[in-house]
Amino acid sequence: MDDANAVKVAGVPTSTLNRIDLSGSDIRQSVSLLEQACLDSGFFYVINHGIGQDLMEEVFVQSRWFFGLPLSEKMKLLGNEKHRGRTPLLDEVLDAGNQVQGDYKEGYYTGAEVPEDDPDAQKPHFGPNLWPSEEILPRWRQTMEKFHSQALNVAKVVARIIALALDLEADFFDKPEILGEPILILRLLHYEGLISDPSKGIYGAGEHSDFGFITLLATDDVPGLQV
Incomplete structure (x- = not known):
């Protein structure tokens, strides 16, 4: 940029x-x-934004623990049709016109927890999450659910500022027919460290535009976002 x-x-x-x-x-x-x-x-x-530093650090720690698990354990949590669970290395292709293979990253998706017997679980992008075993990753689920909830609160505040910037009522996006039941996806991402080489079609994450209303990106001390 x-x-x-x-x-x-x-x-x-x-x-x-x-x-x-x-x-x-x-x-x-x-x-x-x-x-x-x-x-x-x-x-x-x-x-x-109100999300405590301790919680932010714990999310990164728990994320590293998950991606450091043996492949056999991670494969037990492979993503499902509800877009919950793990996306393997090279699984996603964000810029098919330029990439020769998928992104050099792993991901893990969670969303709002909706029990399988709840009627809302039949909707696209709603349903139960896939969670690592407590024996393998203690506190993992509690940490991610807490962060998911607090990140949603941040998104709602930002949405109100966006509404005002568009000369709308501050609560415009809170209305049930607009974003009253938001599909908030928490994605953990782990990059393998391979340096992108566009001349060879190799990317950590291919060029793309996000498709949601807003993306909140929490980063560690490693710079990597290119605008």
Whole structure:
């Protein structure tokens, strides 16, 4: 992304994106910053979002534990038709026109937990999750469910700011006929470390546009997002 405010992190050009402060009292400033970000690049930082640092760190720890399991254990949790569970290495192809094989990443999907005997479980993208055994990964489910719930709260606050930026009522996206029952998917991603080489069609994640209403991306200290 071309940006006059670009800086370098570890020698890599990095953009200084707008920061949307969810704890700020000046809602108009947040609306203005978000509107500018969406028009200019489509990306922005969300700060003071209310998700504790301890929980964020635990999610990354638990994620590394899962992806570090033997393949035989991970294959027991292979993704199903409800898009819950593990996606293997090279399974996803995001840029079929340029990639010679799938992304060099593994993933794991969870969503809102809906019991199998609940009528809503028959809807696309709703149903029970696939969970690793407590004996193998203790606290894994509790950690992911807590993070899933708190991330949904953040998404709802951001959606209200987006509504105001569109000159709509703040609760427009909360309406049952709009996003009253959101399909929130939590995706854990693990990249294998292979350096992307576009000349050979090799990508950690191929070029793409997300298809949901909004994507909240939590990252660790390793820069990797390219806009």
